[in-house]
Every structure is written in structure tokens, then in C-alpha cells.
Amino acid sequence: MLVDYILFITANVTVEPNLNEIRDYKYVDKQELIAMFDDPQNSFTPWFKLIARDFLFGWWDELMRRKGTNGLVEAKSLNGFVDGSKVVKMV
Template identity: 85%
Template sequence: MGRTRGTPVDYILFLTADVTVEPNLNEIRDYKYVDKSELQAMFEDPANSFTPWFKLIARDFLFGWWDELVKRKDADGKVHAKSLAGIVDGSKVVKMV
């Protein structure tokens, strides 16, 4: 997720993997790993700003997907995004091609 104070949050990266982040500094100034409650608190803080589409995605999809993924942890405690197959309603998703 790209974010700096005074700059709207306008990127979402939703994945289940161990990764090394090497952002292109021409595109992403900052990133932060957050849990669900942290992101919800960020929405409540007026010092933060979010792009309108980020708010819509979080409200309509992200928080529900997050809950569902946590419920679907495997025996090792890992979460697999592919486990959302079959429950995600794609009818409200607008894809840019």
C-alpha cells in the first residue's frame, strides 16, 4: 500500500506470501504492512487521506475478504488467497483493461 502523510492512499497489494519489497521509488514513496484493525484505525484518523476508489474497495471487498481469509488458515497457520475462490462476488468488480 503506498502512503505518506498528506498523500492519499492509492495502492492496494493483497497477497499471501513471504516477500522482499523493493519499491520503485518513482512510483511508491512509502509502504507499510498493517493488520485489519490498524487499517480501520487509519480510516478513522482525519490526518490520513484515501482515494475514493480505495475507500470503495475496502468497504465493499477488502474487509470481508480479510475476515474470510483469516477463517481459512491452514494447519500451519498460513493463509492462502486462492481459498477465496467460489465466495468472491465479482459482479461489483470493475476491471480496467
């Protein structure tokens, strides 16, 4: 399996992927994604690994801390958490 996209959303959605671009999709929690990284049968694009290592897991933890009393994640913004000064360039 090749993993190539990241999508954050807090909504009830119907996924209708463009089959010319996406073969499959899966909702995972953080621990499942970590397990997927550890499975040698999975492959990830270099930029996805970089984003996950440097940003994704920290964002994920912060979003879970923002969970409201209604059980929903308040994810309108990572304002005050994300450092926009760090730019990563893939060459």
C-alpha cells in the same frame, strides 16, 4: 499520508518499491487499517475507500477463516466467496 494501493500476498517477500511511484509502504492488520481510516491526517483515494468498504474487509475476514493448521493463510483463491457480478464504476 495518501493511501492508494492494495496488495494481497501470502509469501515471504522483499519489497523494493519504485520510488518514482511509491514513497512508503507499510504492512498493517485489519484493525490498524480501520484506525488509519479514522485518523483525519490520513487521506485515501476514493477508489481505495470504495474497495475497502465494499470488498476488502469481507475478503480479509474470509482469508483469516482460511488460515491453515500451519498458521499460514490459504489465499490462492476467494473462489466461492467473491461475487464477480458486482461491478463498481468510478466516474
